[in-house]
Amino acid sequence: MQAVGAIPKKKEVAIIDHPKPVLSSDNEVIVKSIDVGICGTDREICTFVYGDPPKDSDYLVLGHECLGIVQEVGSAVENFLPGDLVVPSVRRPCTHNHCAPCKDDMQDFCSTGDFVERGIKMRHGYMTEYWAEEEKYLNYVPVNLKDVAVLVEPLTIVEKAMAQVWPTQCRLPWAKDKDAKGRPNGKGLNAVVLGAGPVGILGAMKLKTEGFNTFVYSRSKAPNPKAELVESFGVPYISAQETSLEELAERVGNIDLVYEAVGVSSISYKVLSILGLNGIYVFTGIPAPKPAIEVDADLIMRNLVLKNQVVIGTVNADQGAFISAIKDLGVFMERWPEALKRIITSRFGAQDSRSLLLDKATGIKNVISFDH
Ligand SMILES: [Zn+2]
Ligand SMILES: [Zn+2]
Structure with missing residues (x-):
């Protein structure tokens, strides 16, 4: 399936043929990307000043600002059903037992620096058609926020x-x-x-x-x-x-x-x-x-x-911040729906991602849309 990747060894940004995910544990969810936002972090990764692929990959699938729709759930998943809209968080804990913040699900304060981040540091991101994630890193989004939920992150x-x-x-x-x-x-x-x-x-x-x-x-x-x-x-x-x-x-x-x-x-x-x-x-x-x-x-x-x-x-963000963001997005949608929608300048297909990532930045928030 299609993914937008950065290839540090070749200093290239390309559409990559990336394997479609399968459920690898009972508490995982398969999600189809709807919208993936592009930000300065993605653009910097594409200048190769930082951003690391997973250990077993030459490329890093980009994208950390995502709204997706649940496709399939593992047998132990309790809170999501196919068709639910979800926004995933980005940072995942380090594996050190002595890291109190990570053990406390506050990996945004990780004390070892060995955390990983989807789409940024050693874990593939969401700028692809489907991805898998543990249920605990997904946040439920009400349907009325679908048009703007890519702004949650x-x-x-x-x-x-x-x-x-x-x-x-x-x-x-x-x-x-x-x-x-x-x-x-x-x-x-x-x-x-x-x-x-x-x-x-x-x-x-x-x-x-x-x-x-x-x-x-x-x-x-x-x-x-x-x-x-x-x-x-x-x-x-x-x-x-x-x-x-x-x-x-x-x-x-x-x-x-x-x-x-x-x-x-x-x-x-x-x-x-x-x-x-x-x-x-x-x-x-x-x-x-x-x-x-x-x-x-x-x-x-x-x-x-x-x-x-x-x-x-401050570097984001724990699950509490995601829950507050989804709640506040609902408040903004009630108070200023037109202004909120105007933050998203345009939606593009994955084929336009290279120019959005590499050319001069334009607009406010540009989004890659996988919702065909
Ligand atoms: Zn960002
Ligand atoms: Zn840690």
């Missing part, structure tokens, strides 16, 4: 981020407004999202849903399609080309939270220098290695201390 990034932010900001008990269920929210707090790609746009939707007074700060001048999309759900878009850092700080007020989704260190560290009192800054981008940049380290260090700031990094 990029949404898990902000879900995991907020799962770190709230416990950390409980250090500020007076600033915490709780809902009827005792969950904190962002009412009265200001958040800046850096970047207007899919991760930034989904992050802005999440932060607005959580009650933050939310802004998106991104490079391109407005008007542009991303700015229009962001403003269509009520979040102001501020262009870094038109608005200085000082003007940004003045417009936003005390910046309580920065959600970095741009992957560019220069702009990210500049915005760190204007983080507000008691603020928290979340890094999610993974910049490729480049020559060192100059930052005002004294200012940043002074602010971190004198303003009680916190900086955290």
